[in-house]
Amino acid sequence: xxxxxxTHSVAVHLQNNVSSIHxxxxxxxxxxQGFKLLSLFRVACEMxxxxxxxxxxxxxxxxxxxxxxxxxxxxxxxxNIAKDLGLxxxxxxxxxxxxxxxxxxxxxxxxxLNTGELIVAERIDREGLCGKKASCVVNHELVLESPLExxxxxxxxxxxxxxxPQFTESVVKFExxxxxxxGSRYLLDEAHDADIARNSVQSYTLQDNEHFILNxxxxxxxxxxxxxxxxKELDREQQKEVTLILTAVDGGTPPRSGTVAxxxxxxxxxxxxxxxxxxxxxxxxxxxxxxDTVVVTVSATDADEGQNGEVTYAFxxxxxxVRGAPMSSFLSINGDTGVIHAVxxxxxxxxxxxxxxxGGRGNSPQHLQL
Numbered sequence: 001x002x003x004x005x006x007t008h009s010v011a012v013h014l015q016n017n018v019s020s021i022h023x024x025x026x027x028x029x030x031x032x033q034g035f036k037l038l039s040l041f042r043v044a045c046e047m048x049x050x051x052x053x054x055x056x057x058x059x060x061x062x063x064x065x066x067x068x069x070x071x072x073x074x075x076x077x078x079x080n081i082a083k084d085l086g087l088x089x090x091x092x093x094x095x096x097x098x099x100x101x102x103x104x105x106x107x108x109x110x111x112x113l114n115t116g117e118l119i120v121a122e123r124i125d126r127e128g129l130c131g132k133k134a135s136c137v138v139n140h141e142l143v144l145e146s147p148l149e150x151x152x153x154x155x156x157x158x159x160x161x162x163x164x165p166q167f168t169e170s171v172v173k174f175e176x177x178x179x180x181x182x183g184s185r186y187l188l189d190e191a192h193d194a195d196i197a198r199n200s201v202q203s204y205t206l207q208d209n210e211h212f213i214l215n216x217x218x219x220x221x222x223x224x225x226x227x228x229x230x231x232k233e234l235d236r237e238q239q240k241e242v243t244l245i246l247t248a249v250d251g252g253t254p255p256r257s258g259t260v261a262x263x264x265x266x267x268x269x270x271x272x273x274x275x276x277x278x279x280x281x282x283x284x285x286x287x288x289x290x291x292d293t294v295v296v297t298v299s300a301t302d303a304d305e306g307q308n309g310e311v312t313y314a315f316x317x318x319x320x321x322v323r324g325a326p327m328s329s330f331l332s333i334n335g336d337t338g339v340i341h342a343v344x345x346x347x348x349x350x351x352x353x354x355x356x357x358x359g360g361r362g363n364s365p366q367h368l369q370l
Contacts, residue, residue: 070126082116161252165191167260179269190225191248198251
């Protein structure tokens with residue numbers, strides 16, 4: 001009795017970060033009963049040993065990773081990929097070694113067939129390629145022929161501080177009323193930096209000034225912004241406008257910065273009382289002066305603006321009785337010009353009276369003695 005068993009074995013090995021499939025040729029296991037047939041089966045076994053199938057398996061290699069800064073010049077050596085993969089440099093040309101990109105991306109690197117070095121082929125702008133992503137990874141493949149091999153490798157593009165912080169506007173405008181209280185806060189737009197991590201905006205500074213200080217805050221996403229805080233009350237009559245410079249600074253080495261002008265227009269409040277040009281006006285009139293004689297012209301000014309600074313005049317107290325008649329029967333005042341006229345003849349000394357000047361809305365009148 002005799003039988004033949006044709007077998008083959010498959011082994012998977014992982015060595016040096018390279019996984020490969022190895023297939024051994026078929027083995028013929030020969031068993032016989034009887035010494036006489038041994039030679040015959042031995043010959044048959046040798047014949048079957050010569051008959052085997054060659055299985056060509058695709059070899060999968062582990063990733064090789066290279067990290068280098070963005071904006072490196074063409075020809076910059078990233079690393080020696082032939083050495084890192086254990087390839088024979090002398091066979092790179094004959095095996096038509098080349099670089100392919102995944103996803104039809106632009107080819108940013110190439111291989112030097114004479115040295116096996118991986119070199120920069122195109123300018124790499126990390127911000128244009130990956131935006132604000134924390135990591136910027138580009139996948140490539142090294143392809144070799146005869147036999148076919150594919151080696152995947154990764155380019156990790158590192159950020160450099162090649163962008164300065166920028167504000168959306170060149171000038172930030174505020175209108176703040178002079179009656180604003182100390183501690184009032186005004187939100188400022190944050191600056192933006194195309195770089196990431198430490199190379200992005202890290203701090204703000206405000207030009208030294210008399211009225212405002214800067215409060216820097218941090219959002220939940222880590223981005224910083226500022227508030228303008230009123231530290232000393234404004235006075236439009238002393239200063240109508242305040243101009244400041246806000247500076248944003250990143251954390252690069254050396255640091256980069258960007259600035260924006262802050263223009264504060266101080267709005268008027270009715271915080272000034274009217275002031276006459278003199279506290280007392282002394283006037284002498286001849287007896288029997290004709291009607292409409294100009295007695296005196298009074299003048300007052302107000303440091304406020306607009307309606308708050310408009311001047312009007314009126315007598316506040318004319319109840320005195322002169323020759324049996326009230327004072328108003330002797331004097332009148334033009335509310336716009338401050339000119340006081342005699343409205344009847346005077347034959348004797350008139351008692352003193354008070355003149356009221358009215359200011360803007362909400363202002364208390366100011367008095368003088370006439």
